[in-house]
Amino acid sequence: MDVIVRPTPTLQGEFGALSSKNYTTRYLLVAALSEGVSTIYHPAHSEDSDAIRRCIADLGAVLTEDEEKIVVQGFGRHPRDVKELNVGNAGAVLRFLMAVAALSPEVTFVNTYPDSLGKRPHDDLIQALGQLGVEVEHNNGRLPITIRGGKPQGGRITVSGAVSSQYLSALLFLTPLLEEDSEIIVLDDLKSKVVIGQTLEVMEQAGITVDAADDYMSFQVPGRQAYAAKSYTVQGDYPGSAAVLAAAAVTKSDVTIHRLAEKSKQGERAIVDVLRMMEVPLTHENGTVHVQGNGILKAVEFDGDAATDAVLAMVAAAVFAEGTSRFYNVENLRYKECDRITDYLAELTRAGAKVEERRDEIIVHGTPEGVEGGVTINAHYDHRVIMALTVVGLRARQPLRIKDAHHVAKSYPQYFDHLRSLGANVEWVE
Numbered sequence: 471m472d473v474i475v476r477p478t479p480t481l482q483g484e485f486g487a488l489s490s491k492n493y494t495t496r497y498l499l500v501a502a503l504s505e506g507v508s509t510i511y512h513p514a515h516s517e518d519s520d521a522i523r524r525c526i527a528d529l530g531a532v533l534t535e536d537e538e539k540i541v542v543q544g545f546g547r548h549p550r551d552v553k554e555l556n557v558g559n560a561g562a563v564l565r566f567l568m569a570v571a572a573l574s575p576e577v578t579f580v581n582t583y584p585d586s587l588g589k590r591p592h593d594d595l596i597q598a599l600g601q602l603g604v605e606v607e608h609n610n611g612r613l614p615i616t617i618r619g620g621k622p623q624g625g626r627i628t629v630s631g632a633v634s635s636q637y638l639s640a641l642l643f644l645t646p647l648l649e650e651d652s653e654i655i656v657l658d659d660l661k662s663k664v665v666i667g668q669t670l671e672v673m674e675q676a677g678i679t680v681d682a683a684d685d686y687m688s689f690q691v692p693g694r695q696a697y698a699a700k701s702y703t704v705q706g707d708y709p710g711s712a713a714v715l716a717a718a719a720v721t722k723s724d725v726t727i728h729r730l731a732e733k734s735k736q737g738e739r740a741i742v743d744v745l746r747m748m749e750v751p752l753t754h755e756n757g758t759v760h761v762q763g764n765g766i767l768k769a770v771e772f773d774g775d776a777a778t779d780a781v782l783a784m785v786a787a788a789v790f791a792e793g794t795s796r797f798y799n800v801e802n803l804r805y806k807e808c809d810r811i812t813d814y815l816a817e818l819t820r821a822g823a824k825v826e827e828r829r830d831e832i833i834v835h836g837t838p839e840g841v842e843g844g845v846t847i848n849a850h851y852d853h854r855v856i857m858a859l860t861v862v863g864l865r866a867r868q869p870l871r872i873k874d875a876h877h878v879a880k881s882y883p884q885y886f887d888h889l890r891s892l893g894a895n896v897e898w899v900e
């Protein structure tokens with residue numbers, strides 16, 4: 471399915487933010503790793519959350535759901551012996567479950583998105599799992615991947631954080647269940663460092679002890695721990711909401727999104743600060759963001775690694791700013807659902823934006839007068855490209871057609887419904 475985005479000068483309305491993708495993944499995971507019954511209120515409903523639900527059920531968790539919650543009977547440190555798992559296009563789910571699979575005799579992760587997740591690297595995690603005594607068969611660091619585990623050992627584990635924080639999160643989730651204590655040392659850099667704060671927060675809520683260095687470059691994890699069964703409530707999602715807030719910022723708007731906690735550990739809450747730096751009129755109080763856009767934005771410079779999954783939305787806003795914006799320290803955007811620098815900038819250019827790429831930077835020469843539009847956009851299987859190009863389309867002179875926009879459902883299936891409820895001129899077409 472494609473979407474046609476037509477010029478939309480004004481947006482108005484309010485709704486509650488979708489539920490956080492990252493917290494939904496983590497709560498479902500720690501619930502599965504517990505031996506008791508946990509309850510997760512307001513989980514996200516999306517392709518990625520379906521993927522983890524399906525896989526933990528395959529591994530032996532029992533899930534029951536109603537409108538507001540999921541109840542999970544976990545499998546603890548004894549996942550069921552399953553031959554194959556299909557994580558769809560969900561990177562975090564794959565990496566976390568590769569670690570869980572170390573507790574199983576043999577699991578193969580299949581490759582159902584050869585042009586998206588199938589291209590993403592997992593070498594650093596594969597290397598670290600090898601140090602635990604786990605045998606991993608792989609296709610040059612990519613899917614399909616077979617993990618032969620059984621009895622992984624703890625001890626000293628090194629892992630590179632230069633490509634993704636998800637490898638480290640995966641090891642953090644696994645190591646408390648091992649017989650021995652572990653010491654995890656992060657080599658090179660640690661990208662998306664703030665996301666590790668979400669991992670540690672959820673582990674602590676599940677009763678797990680981890681001694682983390684302040685810079686998150688080393689961890690002491692006592693072994694023989696058990697995840698407690700608990701009740702969890704999923705907070706609102708900043709990365710998805712960032713696109714709606716960017717849409718409000720580039721139009722004349724009166725848009726309110728509830729359920730966005732000021733004190734969240736989601737780095738993407740920086741969308742609020744970045745829009746403020748761009749001089750967009752907004753307030754953020756009591757978990758509610760209220761944007762009263764006037765269509766005027768100023769350029770910014772921003773370290774994108776602090777808000778990885780909101781950078782594309784920030785860039786879309788910067789397309790209409792006065793002056794040149796620079797988003798730096800963003801190289802790991804290249805290892806996502808697509809290459810979010812080269813592929814994204816190619817689509818922005820096609821839409822008429824003036825952008826430049828560096829190895830680890832995105833430069834945007836703002837065009838407050840708008841962009842031409844009138845072209846068909848390739849979504850590159852990437853929900854965040856789809857959301858961001860929609861923002862650009864609202865202020866293009868001619869409509870944008872976004873091909874295969876249904877991939878938005880990876881994280882935010884109701885994105886176009888939410889935008890339409892604000893008055894956006896967006897339409898699904900075959």
Ligand SMILES: O=C(O)C1=C[C@@H](OP(=O)(O)O)[C@@H](O)[C@H](O)C1
Nearest residue numbers: 492562634635636662665778779
């Ligand atoms: O741990 C997680 O849930 C995630 C970590 C981040 O990935 P990287 O660490 O690869 O940047 C983020 O982009 C992704 O959407 C979710």
Ligand SMILES: C=C(OP(=O)(O)O)C(=O)O
Nearest residue numbers: 559560561562563779806
């Ligand atoms: C990169 C993302 O997800 P994942 O790595 O979990 O596929 C994302 O949600 O933007």
